[in-house]
Amino acid sequence: MRARRLLALVAKESVQVVRDPSAILIAFVLPTILLFLFAYAVSLDIRNVRLGVVLENDGPAARDLAADFAATRYFEVLPVRHRREVGDMVVSGLLRGVVVIPQDFDRRLATGSRPAIQILTDGSQPNTASFVSGYAEGVVASWLDRRSGLAGTGAASGPAVVLEPRFWFNPEVESRRFLVPGSIAIIMTTIGTLLTALVVSREWERGTMEALFSTPAGIVEILLGKLLPYFALGLLATLGCGLLATTVFDVPLRGSWGALLALSASFLIPALGQGLLISALARNQFVAAQVAVFSGFLPAFLLSGFLFEIDSMPPVIRAVTYVIPARYFVTGLQTVFAAGDVWSLLVPSMLAMLAIGSVFFAITARKTRKSLDR
Amino acid sequence: MNLPRLSALIVKELLSYLRDPKSRITLIGPPIMQLLVFSFAATLEVKNVDVALLDHDHGALSEELVAHVRTSSFVREILPVNGPDELRELIDTGQVLMAIELPDDFSRNLTAGRPARAQVIIDGRHANAGQIALRYLNSIAGRMNQDLRFELGTIRGAPPSGGPVAEIEVRHWFNPNLVYRWFIVPGLVGILAMLLSLLVTSLSIARERELGTFDQLLVSPVTPLEIIVGKTLPALIIGTVMGNVMIAAGVFALRVPFTGSLWMLELSLMLFILSVVGIGLTLSSVCKTQQQAILGVFSIMVPVILISGFATPVENMPAWLQVVAQASPLKHFLIIVHGIFLRSAPGSDVISNAWPLAVIALVTLTLANLIVRRRLQ
Numbered sequence: 001m002r003a004r005r006l007l008a009l010v011a012k013e014s015v016q017v018v019r020d021p022s023a024i025l026i027a028f029v030l031p032t033i034l035l036f037l038f039a040y041a042v043s044l045d046i047r048n049v050r051l052g053v054v055l056e057n058d059g060p061a062a063r064d065l066a067a068d069f070a071a072t073r074y075f076e077v078l079p080v081r082h083r084r085e086v087g088d089m090v091v092s093g094l095l096r097g098v099v100v101i102p103q104d105f106d107r108r109l110a111t112g113s114r115p116a117i118q119i120l121t122d123g124s125q126p127n128t129a130s131f132v133s134g135y136a137e138g139v140v141a142s143w144l145d146r147r148s149g150l151a152g153t154g155a156a157s158g159p160a161v162v163l164e165p166r167f168w169f170n171p172e173v174e175s176r177r178f179l180v181p182g183s184i185a186i187i188m189t190t191i192g193t194l195l196t197a198l199v200v201s202r203e204w205e206r207g208t209m210e211a212l213f214s215t216p217a218g219i220v221e222i223l224l225g226k227l228l229p230y231f232a233l234g235l236l237a238t239l240g241c242g243l244l245a246t247t248v249f250d251v252p253l254r255g256s257w258g259a260l261l262a263l264s265a266s267f268l269i270p271a272l273g274q275g276l277l278i279s280a281l282a283r284n285q286f287v288a289a290q291v292a293v294f295s296g297f298l299p300a301f302l303l304s305g306f307l308f309e310i311d312s313m314p315p316v317i318r319a320v321t322y323v324i325p326a327r328y329f330v331t332g333l334q335t336v337f338a339a340g341d342v343w344s345l346l347v348p349s350m351l352a353m354l355a356i357g358s359v360f361f362a363i364t365a366r367k368t369r370k371s372l373d374r
Numbered sequence: 375m376n377l378p379r380l381s382a383l384i385v386k387e388l389l390s391y392l393r394d395p396k397s398r399i400t401l402i403g404p405p406i407m408q409l410l411v412f413s414f415a416a417t418l419e420v421k422n423v424d425v426a427l428l429d430h431d432h433g434a435l436s437e438e439l440v441a442h443v444r445t446s447s448f449v450r451e452i453l454p455v456n457g458p459d460e461l462r463e464l465i466d467t468g469q470v471l472m473a474i475e476l477p478d479d480f481s482r483n484l485t486a487g488r489p490a491r492a493q494v495i496i497d498g499r500h501a502n503a504g505q506i507a508l509r510y511l512n513s514i515a516g517r518m519n520q521d522l523r524f525e526l527g528t529i530r531g532a533p534p535s536g537g538p539v540a541e542i543e544v545r546h547w548f549n550p551n552l553v554y555r556w557f558i559v560p561g562l563v564g565i566l567a568m569l570l571s572l573l574v575t576s577l578s579i580a581r582e583r584e585l586g587t588f589d590q591l592l593v594s595p596v597t598p599l600e601i602i603v604g605k606t607l608p609a610l611i612i613g614t615v616m617g618n619v620m621i622a623a624g625v626f627a628l629r630v631p632f633t634g635s636l637w638m639l640e641l642s643l644m645l646f647i648l649s650v651v652g653i654g655l656t657l658s659s660v661c662k663t664q665q666q667a668i669l670g671v672f673s674i675m676v677p678v679i680l681i682s683g684f685a686t687p688v689e690n691m692p693a694w695l696q697v698v699a700q701a702s703p704l705k706h707f708l709i710i711v712h713g714i715f716l717r718s719a720p721g722s723d724v725i726s727n728a729w730p731l732a733v734i735a736l737v738t739l740t741l742a743n744l745i746v747r748r749r750l751q
Contacts, residue, residue: 022661022669030673034680041695042680044418044502048689090547092723093709096689116541123549124716126557127418128687133544134509140540141516159522160489161439161515165508168465170498178499190672198665285664286577287396293569293672294404302412307685309503311422311450311471317415331468334499345467 005217009225017229026195027237031187035241038183039249044175046131051075052086052098059106061147068143069099074135090122097121097132169254169338180251181337182306184241185329186297188264191234192271193278193296194289200226200279201288219368227272234271238264245337255336259346263332266350266357270325271296273360280367300326325353375600383596383604391574391612401574401612402619405566409620412562413628416685417554420506422450426464426473429454433481439492442514443474448507465497472496472507484522548633548716556631559624560711561684564704566620567643568650568679571613572671575654578605579746580667598747606651606739613647614640624715634714638724642710645731649703652738659745678702683709706730 017023053066070077078095080086089095100118108115119136121129170177203209203226212222242260245251253260274296282288302308303317304326310318321327328349335342392398425443429436444452453470455461464470475493483490494511496504549556582588591601621639624630654671661667681688681695682704688696699705706727713719713727 020663020665022663022666025673026669030676033673033677037677037680041691042686043690044686046690050689091713091717091719092726093713093717114541116543119542119544121544121546122717123546123552124557124712125687126546126549126552126554129546129549130506130552133546134513137542137544140542144540159484159487160519161484161522162489162491163494163508163511163515164491165494165496167496167498167501167504170501173498173501173505175502178501186676190676194672195669198668202663202665282396284394284396285668286573286581287394287400289577289664289668290400290404290573293573294400294408298408298412303415308416308418309420309500311424312417312419312503313415317411320411335466335468338499339466342466344463 002221006221006225009217009221010228013226014229014232017233023195023233026190027233028240030190031184031237031241032244034183034187035180035244035249038179039176039245039251042179044179045173046074046128048076049074049097049128049132050078050095051132051136052078052080052089052095054080054083054086054098054100056081056083056101056103057105061109062101062105065101065105065140065143068139069136072135072139074131090120093122095122096125096128097136099136176249177251177338178334179306180245180249181333182304182330184238184245184264184333185267185304185306185326186300187237187241188234188267188329189271189296189300189326191230191237192268193275194292196227196230196272196275197278197282197288197292197296198285199230200276201282201285204279204283205285219365223276223364223368227276230272231265231268234268235261235264251337253337254339255341259341260333260336263329263336263346263350266353267325267329269357270353270360271357273357273364274325277360277364277367280364299324303327304330306330323356325356328352375597375603376595379596380600380604383600384607387578387605387608388611391608401570401616405570405616405620406623408566409559409562409623410627413555413559413624416558416562418502418506418685419554420448420503420510423448423472423503423507424451424453424470425449426461426470427452427454428456428458428461428473428475430478431476431480435481435484435490436476439476439515439518440474442518443511446510446514448510461495465495468497468499470497471500471504472511555628556716557712559628559630560715561708563617563620563624564646564707564711565679565684567613567617567647568704568707569675570616571609571647571650572654572675573668574612575605575609575651576658576661576667576671577664578609579655579658580661580664583661584663598743601746602655602739602743605655606648609651609654610644610647613651614644617643617647630715632715633718635721635724638721639711639714642707642714642724642728642731645728645735646703646707646710649731649735649738652735652742653703655742656738656745659742659749678704681705700730701734703731703734 051069053069055062055066066079069075083100086095086098090098098120100120102116102118105115117140119133121132123129167173203212238261242253242257246253275292278291278295279288282291303321303324305321310321310327313321332346332349335345391401427440429440440452443449453464455464461473461475465473473495475495477491480490480492494508496508498504546552579588582591625632657670657674658667661670681691681699682702683699684704688699688705691699709727710719710724713723
């Protein structure tokens with residue numbers, strides 16, 4: 001392997017990258033948009049849930065309870081008189097839940113029998129439905145506690161297990177603290193796998209790969225010459241995202257920049273390897289793009305633990321996530337940003353990614369021969 | 375518009391996708407596989423949680439609390455630790471989602487009729503799951519509290535602490551057991567159909583430009599309108615066929631209930647694919663190379679998927695972004711598809727969400743037509 005030849009190939013590829021606006025789009029513009037969305041728009045924090053409150057009678061207790069619902073910061077309450085007014089609204093998705101305070105609420109409360117309250121939710125959105133029912137039950141429970149406090153029976157004291165929660169690494173409990181770091185994995189997958197798959201398969205498609213093979217350069221030099229610029233681009237993008245996250249989006253980096261870059265570099269190895277393998281097998285941009293999206297991007301988005309918890313997935317799928325490099329990258333990213341340099345977690349993650357990467361490269365080496373036979 | 379010319383264009387386009395076996399496989403295989411895999415993966419439920427336990431008390435009541443936690447459905451394992459360092463290590467390395475620390479006066483306080491504090495430490499890197507798990511823990515604590523008050527009431531000979539009690543009936547409409555899959559699968563059908571149609575369309579014009587065959591089209595008698603229609607229809611066919619295959623897979627293989635009208639779903643699906651194809655064609659016509667087209671479409675579509683309400687509801691977003699989301703065909707289609715699958719949505723609901731799709735399709739296809747026409751001159 002000759003360094004001069006390699007440098008020439010790297011230089012050629014770098015010029016091509018810089019000239020092509022789409023590479024810059026993917027490495028800098030898209031990440032900015034994505035980070036922005038994850039910081040401000042896409043949120044798992046529940047807000048503004050539209051709740052219908054059916055107040056079938058006008059008694060003071062019923063109105064008091066209804067007022068409690070209106071006062072919460074999670075619900076946007078629509079007060080109505082009759083059940084039938086809200087049924088259709090739930091079907092249309094205009095309301096996510098309904099609380100029914102029935103006719104006999106005040107009467108039952110006064111006579112000491114138990115008043116019934118109905119909580120109906122839109123089950124077609126299970127996450128919101130579970131939140132609505134849980135939180136609404138809580139509103140009723142604390143309203144009852146307050147009432148009993150008024151009545152002087154002191155149910156607030158007495159034996160009770162009191163849970164004091166503390167959220168480590170994310171005391172403000174903002175989903176952006178783990179969504180923004182995790183999204184860097186998505187961006188790296190796009191640069192590492194999708195972009196590389198496209199670039200190399202384009203060379204195959206246009207025939208310029210064969211032209212390269214006819215030069216004195218060896219296969220390793222040619223492939224390295226192609227990958228190194230994208231490796232550098234990926235690291236630059238990581239730096240860019242890290243800077244954006246810490247300065248603009250208020251997501252602190254508690255670990256070190258060195259750890260962040262090392263983590264990113266370890267992820268780029270399997271990502272680039274996957275892109276290379278895809279292009280070696282596909283040899284045409286259309287197929288390469290399809291495979292890269294379906295085997296690279298979607299798993300990074302859905303199976304990496306970034307948005308959906310891996311522990312909640314069925315055992316078969318959980319097993320599959322062990323071979324997805326993005327899974328280790330997301331854990332590492334969330335830790336480096338929120339917790340710090342926890343090497344006992346970072347090192348195994350990096351080793352796992354490097355192992356997967358070497359498998360990809362090994363398979364690619366077998367599939368790519370420096371000949372014109374396809 | 376000349377029909378024989380048009381049908382020739384359509385046949386040519388379909389052949390270019392279906393002739394190559396690799397291309398055929400990637401059109402059919404991945405979307406179905408993804409649907410099957412991801413519908414089980416994408417869940418916001420909380421299960422199989424490992425909890426660390428630092429118990430300074432070891433009294434009867436702390437054991438009771440631990441037993442309740444151990445047997446609850448969301449906990450997989452309780453890992454007892456001997457000190458705060460071990461606890462920190464387990465949380466730092468992500469081996470547990472949460473940790474419970476019970477002080478040494480826990481059981482004593484409860485038996486004496488006083489409140490007892492239990493510290494719950496949650497890994498904030500998984501704050502969403504942590505909050506849900508905390509809610510489960512709160513119900514466990516609540517139930518234990520009710521039992522305690524009752525027991526203590528009877529032990530001391532006094533009536534159980536009075537105060538009003540209410541009977542709360544919770545009913546989850548459309549999905550009584552809150553099966554996540556029923557929510558995820560219709561959404562995935564929309565996303566996968568969209569991704570497939572986009573990939574196919576974004577390449578169509580740009581690929582021809584790159585390979586030089588577009589110039590050949592231009593010197594033929596074909597008109598710009600015929601070119602656009604000739605590329606729209608094949609993509610529409612492919613997208614709609616795959617969409618239906620996935621709907622069938624969702625209903626028969628994944629057992630998601632289908633309560634609405636099938637033909638309304640078909641019409642909405644076609645409108646949806648049409649609007650997506652329009653976007654893809656517009657982009658494809660301005661890009662010089664396939665790479666630009668694919669990456670350009672990608673850069674637009676990933677944000678669009680995010681703001682369309684697939685995983686996080688649109689109502690969680692700031693108001694200005696909800697306005698932007700109206701331009702996303704996926705946002706409207708998701709409402710339609712969830713409505714038809716789960717909520718037996720009536721025609722009026724479908725139409726009120728379908729007409730934006732028609733508008734988007736009209737605007738983008740007209741734009742694509744104008745751009746191609748301009749290139750021809």
